[in-house]
Amino acid sequence: MKESEQSPPPVTAWFQHGFHRFLGSYLKRHFHSLAIARHSRYDRDVTAEAPLLVYANHPAWWDPLVAHFLNSRLFPNRQFYAPIDAAALQQYQVFSKLGFYGVSLDTMRGAAEFLQQSLAIARAPNTALWITPEGRFADARDHQAALMPGLAHLCTRLDDGWVLPVALEYPFWDERLPQSLVKLGEPFRIREHKQLTKLQWQSQLTTRLRSTQASLAELAMARSSEPFDQLLRGKQGAGGAYDVLRRMRALATRTPFRAAHGDSLE
Numbered sequence: 001m002k003e004s005e006q007s008p009p010p011v012t013a014w015f016q017h018g019f020h021r022f023l024g025s026y027l028k029r030h031f032h033s034l035a036i037a038r039h040s041r042y043d044r045d046v047t048a049e050a051p052l053l054v055y056a057n058h059p060a061w062w063d064p065l066v067a068h069f070l071n072s073r074l075f076p077n078r079q080f081y082a083p084i085d086a087a088a089l090q091q092y093q094v095f096s097k098l099g100f101y102g103v104s105l106d107t108m109r110g111a112a113e114f115l116q117q118s119l120a121i122a123r124a125p126n127t128a129l130w131i132t133p134e135g136r137f138a139d140a141r142d143h144q145a146a147l148m149p150g151l152a153h154l155c156t157r158l159d160d161g162w163v164l165p166v167a168l169e170y171p172f173w174d175e176r177l178p179q180s181l182v183k184l185g186e187p188f189r190i191r192e193h194k195q196l197t198k199l200q201w202q203s204q205l206t207t208r209l210r211s212t213q214a215s216l217a218e219l220a221m222a223r224s225s226e227p228f229d230q231l232l233r234g235k236q237g238a239g240g241a242y243d244v245l246r247r248m249r250a251l252a253t254r255t256p257f258r259a260a261h262g263d264s265l266e
Contacts, residue, residue: 006116006117006119006120007120007124008079008081008117008120008121008124008127009081009096009099009101009117009121011079011097011098011099012097015097015098016097016098016099019068019098020068020069020072023065023068023069024069024232026065027065027066027069027180027232027234028232028233028234028235029234029235030062030177030234031170031177031178031179031180031232031234032173032175032176032177032178032179032234032235033179033180033230033232033233033234034066034069034179034180034182034230034231034232034234035179035180035181035182035225035228035229035230035231036070036181036182036183036184036228036229036231037181037182037183037184037215037216037219037227037228038227038228038229039227040183040184040185040212046075046162046187048077048078048125048126049125050160050161050162050189051122051123051127051129051158051160051161051162051190052075052078052122052127052128052129052161052162052164053122053129053131053151053154053155053161053162053163053164054067054071054128054129054130054131054164054166055130055131055132055133055151055163055164055165055166055205055209056130056131056132056165056166056167056168056209057132057134057138057140057166057167057168057209057213058132058134058135058136058137058138058168059137059138059139059140059168059169059170060137060168060170061137062170062180063132063168064082064084064095064100066168066180066182067080067082067130068080068082068098068099069231069232070166070182070231071128071130073231075128077126078126078127078128079099079126079127079128080098080099080128080130081099081100081101081121081127081128081129081130082099082100082101082129082130082131083100083101083102083103083114083117083118083131084100084101084102084103085102085103085104086102086103086104086110088102089101089102090102101117101121103117105135105148105150111150114150115150115153115154115157118131118150118154119154119157119158122154122158122161123158131150131151133147133148133150133151133205133209134147134148135147135148140167140168140169140170140213140216140217141213141217143210143213143214146202146206147202147205147206147209149198149202151201151205152198152199152201152202152205153198155190155193155196155201155205156196156197156198156201158190159190159191159194160189160190160191161189161190161191162187162188162189162190163187163188163189163190163205164184164185164187165184165185165186165205165208165209165211165212166182166183166184166185166212167182167183167185167209167212167213167215167216168180168181168182168216169181169216169217169220171220171223173223174223177234177235179220181216181219181220181228182216182231183212183215183216183219184212185208185209185211185212185215186208188204188208
């Protein structure tokens, strides 16, 4: 199939709508909160006419679900798409109805198919393409690994579009459940960097992502909710018998019961 004839994978709208309803409650059960660094909230004009490439680090199994949730909140008018390992997509076939498409980057043919399909998605109207170019799970503080070249190749092939780095972490603070923390980096426009070679794009993309990760790491280590806005509030308290005893004590002492253990992201 010629590149011009390629089209984005079909997404089942009703199924995706139901998935979003499920996803919010699912994330609430597993995270104390999902929060975004306040001063990184995207407030520039992301026009629907220009492609949007969002790329993030890849610290955990949760990344695809968190990315889908973030896309629905930050870019509700753009359809989410993301490449996923072809073998993993076979294991989680339901993802194929939600904008995920399989790739096999360990072969030349697989890399070519990734580029062809990704370009078709990026060039389609009202889409957002989410990519984890580390290509493997990596600790959020591990900045040594080189990014895979696919994203840089995409940037050299597109005439225009926005490129947005995103940092993800899942730290434990004062609560039983972890936080899901997000920071958006500074977006940049492809048409303003058309002179860059593939290697220069690779360097630019790496520097911007690692800088965003380092900034989020500082916020995470500070263990303060003040710089964050909650996008989702999860389960509070320790649960079980421990919270029952705490409620009884609050009742006996006529003091308000407060489920959260600490003062972060309630």
